[in-house]
Amino acid sequence: MKIAIGNDHAGTEYKLAIVGLLKAKDIEVSNFGTDSAESVDYADFVHPVAQAVEEGKAEIGIIICGSGNGACMTANKHQKVRAALCWTKEITVLAREHNDANILSLPARYIALPQALEMVDAFINTSFAGGRHERRIEKIPCR
Structure with a gap:
């Protein structure tokens, strides 16, 4: 698995810990963050992540x-991207299972680091459920 990661100044500590977690799992990481x-401006670090996912260079x-909102809004401007702003493990799992989210947006100022690591683990280990959710995903324009 290859994962692209990006962050602004509010997410640096979280990004470094997440990269450590992913590398410990032998996951290839492309670091586009500060x-x-x-x-810094989050968009400068989010666009390359979204582009990597959009182009298939990262799964x-x-x-x-800080809030996860700006990063999420920026990523969702890209074709083939379904970024989900998540704040609990349960929401993270549902974003993958029901919405086939391919980018996880984390609000560094509103979740604890151990919680963020748990959410990343859930995100990478949860699959899209398909079924009735597939027709809903197909109704998202330009996806």
Whole structure:
């Protein structure tokens, strides 16, 4: 599995921990995020993640900013991207099972780091359920 990850300054600590988790699982990671706490614009780091997913260079993506909203909105401007802003493990599982989300957006200022790691683990280990959810996904324009 190959995962693209990107973050702004609010998500640096989380990104570094997530990359460590993924590498420990022998997952290839493309890091498009900042490694600094200096203020940056999230879109500059989210677009490359969404593009990697859109072009099939990464199977899934993980994006992190303070609220998760700006990053999620940015990613969802890309074709073939279904980014989901998640704040619990349960919402994360449903985003994958029901919505076939391929990018996880994390709100670094509103979830604890252990919770974020648990959510990433759930995201990479949950599959799309298909069935009745498939017809709903097909109704999302330009996907």
